[in-house]
Amino acid sequence: MASESANGTAYRPKVLLLGALLTDPRSAHTAWSTITTLADVITPTSTSRSDFIAESRSGTFDGCTITYRTFASISITGHIDAELLSALPPSLKFIVHNGAGYDQISIPACSERGIRVSNTPTAVDDATADMAIFLMLGALRNVAPTILSLRRGEWRGKVPPALGHDPRGKVLGILGMGGIGKNMARKARLAFGMDVRYHNREKLSEEEEREVGAEWVDFERLLGESDVLSLNLPLNANTRHIISTREFARMKKGVTIVNTARGAVMDEAALVEALNSGRVGSVGLDVYEDEPTVHPGLIENPQAFLVPHMGTYTVETETKMEEWAISNVRMAIESGVLRSVVPEQRER
Numbered sequence: 001m002a003s004e005s006a007n008g009t010a011y012r013p014k015v016l017l018l019g020a021l022l023t024d025p026r027s028a029h030t031a032w033s034t035i036t037t038l039a040d041v042i043t044p045t046s047t048s049r050s051d052f053i054a055e056s057r058s059g060t061f062d063g064c065t066i067t068y069r070t071f072a073s074i075s076i077t078g079h080i081d082a083e084l085l086s087a088l089p090p091s092l093k094f095i096v097h098n099g100a101g102y103d104q105i106s107i108p109a110c111s112e113r114g115i116r117v118s119n120t121p122t123a124v125d126d127a128t129a130d131m132a133i134f135l136m137l138g139a140l141r142n143v144a145p146t147i148l149s150l151r152r153g154e155w156r157g158k159v160p161p162a163l164g165h166d167p168r169g170k171v172l173g174i175l176g177m178g179g180i181g182k183n184m185a186r187k188a189r190l191a192f193g194m195d196v197r198y199h200n201r202e203k204l205s206e207e208e209e210r211e212v213g214a215e216w217v218d219f220e221r222l223l224g225e226s227d228v229l230s231l232n233l234p235l236n237a238n239t240r241h242i243i244s245t246r247e248f249a250r251m252k253k254g255v256t257i258v259n260t261a262r263g264a265v266m267d268e269a270a271l272v273e274a275l276n277s278g279r280v281g282s283v284g285l286d287v288y289e290d291e292p293t294v295h296p297g298l299i300e301n302p303q304a305f306l307v308p309h310m311g312t313y314t315v316e317t318e319t320k321m322e323e324w325a326i327s328n329v330r331m332a333i334e335s336g337v338l339r340s341v342v343p344e345q346r347e348r
């Protein structure tokens with residue numbers, strides 16, 4: 001980008017910062033400090049969507065060409081949709097999202113306005129797959145009620161939980177075979193001796209299937225054959241509630257379901273019913289339909305092993321994600337392009 005304006009004065013790009021940078025001393029502060037030497041960083045004062053829209057309309061963000069945003073910044077702006085974009089300055093050309101899943105951003109609305117969007121793929125794979133394995137083991141082993149009973153001084157509880165299950169020899173069905181799905185497949189097969197099947201719109205190449213060690217099956221077979229079903233697909237209009245009452249009815253009775261993707265890929269009310277009826281035996285969840293609210297039927301259910309969206313919540317992974325996102329900001333400033341444009345906006 002130009003460093004001098006038409007009248008000869010020095011030009012500094014403006015970056016709108018939505019959400020907080022990591023505070024851990026090992027995090028990406030050095031990378032961010034290079035941004036602050038190259039650009040002016042504008043931080044909103046608003047704490048709600050309506051205030052943010054008003055703040056933007058007042059001209060505070062005028063001239064910003066890049067927005068860096070975190071997943072948590074949704075609490076300030078709400079979804080980045082056509083309404084929000086219409087309030088942002090026309091100068092905005094890039095939205096840099098720190099995260100793999102970008103369902104909080106309407107890509108068609110951004111494309112319509114000529115705004116390019118990036119995310120942080122691959123950086124999240126290891127940590128999210130580790131969390132999926134952790135949730136799978138916790139759900140299979142019925143540990144959720146015992147964590148609470150032990151702390152109540154009741155050891156394994158007044159009524160001890162049913163015996164758990166070992167993963168070895170069980171069928172793990174992976175719905176969505178991107179970086180996280182492949183990472184989980186390798187770990188489940190190599191470390192836990194599971195028989196891994198997957199369903200994905202695009203089949204892996206034979207070579208990759210061999211390396212990952214997973215067999216492609218159609219959606220119905222995946223539902224019917226899995227002892228554990230792991231959801232590893234992005235949330236979009238095609239995948240919202242892809243798992244609901246009809247799908248639960250096709251699963252093995254007592255199936256374990258793991259979700260580290262997005263809550264809304266599964267119909268949460270239908271899941272509660274399926275858990276209550278015993279159709280679903282146990283569930284390990286990192287994500288929820290209406291975060292940070294969790295369905296009371298899940299909170300109350302002893303077969304639900306629950307954590308609050310912590311899939312990437314490690315120093316190493318959050319740092320990797322932040323550094324990746326900052327490198328997108330840097331490329332946008334220096335070259336006017338993004339390092340990792342979302343697939344919908346890639347040239348084919």
Ligand SMILES: O=C(O)C(=O)CO
Nearest residue numbers: 099100101124311312
């Ligand atoms: O990167 C993402 O999309 C996350 O959800 C982080 O947990």
